[in-house]
Amino acid sequence: MIHQDWFFDEFILELKRETAMSNPYTQSDYRNELRTATAEPLLPIEKKLIAWSLGVGLVLLIVLAALNHVYSAGP
Amino acid sequence: MSNAYVADIGAKDLPPRSAAEPARISEDWLAVILGLAIFVLALAALIHVDLIGWVVNTSVWSNFSQALGPASKGYASLGGIGALVATYAALTVLLSAGAAALGSDVKRFALAFTAVFWIAYASWIAGNYANFAAVTPADQQKFGVSWSLRLTNEGAYIFALAAGLAIANFLPRFAEAIKDAVRPELYIKVAIVILGGFFAVTAAGKLGFASSILLRGVAAIVEAYLIYWAVVYFIARKWFGFSREWSAPLAAGISICGVSASIAIGGAIRARPIVPALVSSLVLVFAVVEVLILPFVAQTFLAHEPLVAGAWMGLAVKTDGAAVASGAITESLILAKNAAEGVHYQPGWILGTAATVKVFIDIFIGVWAFVLGYIWTNYINVTPDAEKAKLKEIWQRFPKFIIGFLITFIVGLYLALGTPADVAKNVPAAIGEANTFRVIFFILTFFSIGVLSNFKALWQEGFGKLAAVYFVSLFGFVIWVGLLISWIFFNGVTPPLAS
Numbered sequence: 034m035i036h037q038d039w040f041f042d043e044f045i046l047e048l049k050r051e052t053a054m055s056n057p058y059t060q061s062d063y064r065n066e067l068r069t070a071t072a073e074p075l076l077p078i079e080k081k082l083i084a085w086s087l088g089v090g091l092v093l094l095i096v097l098a099a100l101n102h103v104y105s106a107g108p
Numbered sequence: 109m110s111n112a113y114v115a116d117i118g119a120k121d122l123p124p125r126s127a128a129e130p131a132r133i134s135e136d137w138l139a140v141i142l143g144l145a146i147f148v149l150a151l152a153a154l155i156h157v158d159l160i161g162w163v164v165n166t167s168v169w170s171n172f173s174q175a176l177g178p179a180s181k182g183y184a185s186l187g188g189i190g191a192l193v194a195t196y197a198a199l200t201v202l203l204s205a206g207a208a209a210l211g212s213d214v215k216r217f218a219l220a221f222t223a224v225f226w227i228a229y230a231s232w233i234a235g236n237y238a239n240f241a242a243v244t245p246a247d248q249q250k251f252g253v254s255w256s257l258r259l260t261n262e263g264a265y266i267f268a269l270a271a272g273l274a275i276a277n278f279l280p281r282f283a284e285a286i287k288d289a290v291r292p293e294l295y296i297k298v299a300i301v302i303l304g305g306f307f308a309v310t311a312a313g314k315l316g317f318a319s320s321i322l323l324r325g326v327a328a329i330v331e332a333y334l335i336y337w338a339v340v341y342f343i344a345r346k347w348f349g350f351s352r353e354w355s356a357p358l359a360a361g362i363s364i365c366g367v368s369a370s371i372a373i374g375g376a377i378r379a380r381p382i383v384p385a386l387v388s389s390l391v392l393v394f395a396v397v398e399v400l401i402l403p404f405v406a407q408t409f410l411a412h413e414p415l416v417a418g419a420w421m422g423l424a425v426k427t428d429g430a431a432v433a434s435g436a437i438t439e440s441l442i443l444a445k446n447a448a449e450g451v452h453y454q455p456g457w458i459l460g461t462a463a464t465v466k467v468f469i470d471i472f473i474g475v476w477a478f479v480l481g482y483i484w485t486n487y488i489n490v491t492p493d494a495e496k497a498k499l500k501e502i503w504q505r506f507p508k509f510i511i512g513f514l515i516t517f518i519v520g521l522y523l524a525l526g527t528p529a530d531v532a533k534n535v536p537a538a539i540g541e542a543n544t545f546r547v548i549f550f551i552l553t554f555f556s557i558g559v560l561s562n563f564k565a566l567w568q569e570g571f572g573k574l575a576a577v578y579f580v581s582l583f584g585f586v587i588w589v590g591l592l593i594s595w596i597f598f599n600g601v602t603p604p605l606a607s
Binding site: 072073075076078079082083086087089090091093094097098100101 | 324327330331333334335337338339341342345346349351352483487488593596597
């Protein structure tokens with residue numbers, strides 16, 4: 034679902050057409066790409082993204098859980 | 109959405125470019141229109157004009173004559189079969205018009221939909237047989253059966269899913285022949301639009317409690333985004349050695365919202381289109397596995413924490429259709445188990461919690477895609493010709509069908525709380541008729557998900573490494589963290605008791 038799934042259908046169909054017409058990169062190419070790809074080291078920006086995302090997530094988890102505990106409402 | 113198409117990318121059997129007209133509308137907006145049309149027609153009952161009371165309703169049965177009937181007594185003369193035929197005819201006309209708007213071949217759609225509707229509904233009727241669906245000993249006695257699987261009425265969704273799976277895996281040519289009408293995302297979006305009105309009626313009596321559920325839902329999904337994505341991205345990059353281009357959509361697909369997220373994130377980081385497309389093909393297969401397992405796990409271990417179970421389905425099961433549908437099954441199983449213990453919760457709250465969590469996840473996909481797109485185009489994949497991420501992409505990726513959900517919710521709430529008592533008292537019945545359509549769209553969703561899940565075709569692709577990272581992340585991390593987060597925000601919160 035792309036939230037425009039009609040587009041997704043068309044996108045897949047177009048992908049098939051292009052593959053069929055020009056065949057620049059076949060299914061087995063993608064399989065090979067996945068199998069033989071050399072590891073790309075994590076860039077500093079990626080490490081920062083992961084660390085910030087997790088850090089903010091864990092801090093928010095504690096804060097929101099505490100707020101939820103204090104202001105919990107039953108039916 | 110047609111993930112299964114991804115499984116056989118190749119030259120053969122492609123429809124000519126001229127087979128379909130350009131789409132005049134997106135699937136999201138079409139879902140809004142169809143859902144609102146059904147909702148508005150249902151509301152005519154408030155002025156004593158019953159326009160859709162003929163829609164077919166299925167009850168638990170042991171004698172087939174008990175199985176079917178129109179939703180409204182005003183149409184009793186139609187009989188069960190008459191109501192079923194009327195429902196089929198109306199949906200065929202409505203959805204064929206929708207297919208035309210989407211630029212599909214209407215004749216092919218109508219033919220395919222005929223097969224989809226009758227097979228899906230037949231499996232739903234079968235699933236309502238008393239030996240499968242009767243819940244309490246009193247029900248068994250009433251239907252004259254000595255045993256039952258106690259799957260409940262809505263447990264019959266599993267039968268629709270199973271029928272779809274059987275077709276996908278044993279009759280692939282037939283699955284291909286009906287694929288024009290196999291549109292789980294369209295069906296679930298229409299259902300979600302209608303669901304807004306149903307929630308409004310459910311929430312109207314307990315507005316404070318409903319607000320608290322919404323806030324907990326937001327808290328839960330903020331956590332899911334920040335923790336899920338980062339960990340899964342790290343696993344894909346560090347443990348499985350995927351490139352950045354593969355890891356970002358893969359992490360989004362596994363951790364956020366399946367197909368929609370992987371395509372949104374793939375677009376945002378300017379990945380080649382094939383990357384999210386191949387990730388998407390994995391999503392449905394794993395979603396089916398989750399649908400078949402998690403509701404029963406929830407019934408076994410979370411029967412006394414119903415809303416934890418609901419939120420868990422929303423957080424753990426990927427794709428809107430599978431998640432909301434899992435919420436429906438979980439609700440029916442948990443309500444049945446509690447009913448057998450003499451506790452009768454109001455229906456709607458578990459499903460409501462699952463759907464609320466899922467809807468909030470959808471809302472934030474655009475925001476998360478923008479954040480990642482900004483980082484990628486400015487810091488990771490900086491090329492002179494690459495287009496930078498723009499704020500307007502948040503709106504472009506916003507799931508528009510949620511607007512329909514909000515409209516039916518607000519209108520339903522106003523009608524239930526802001527109108528004179530003689531009008532308000534008729535609102536539950538009116539929206540109940542629309543809700544019968546919602547159930548039918550759920551059935552179509554389940555069946556379609558099954559038809560798109562060709563395990564064999566996926567296996568033949570040889571993308572074992574993608575499946576491995578999906579399996580490890582989903583079953584080793586996402587499901588359990590989802591359970592923990594659900595527990596933190598929803599434990600001890602139980603639905604109101606039925607009066």
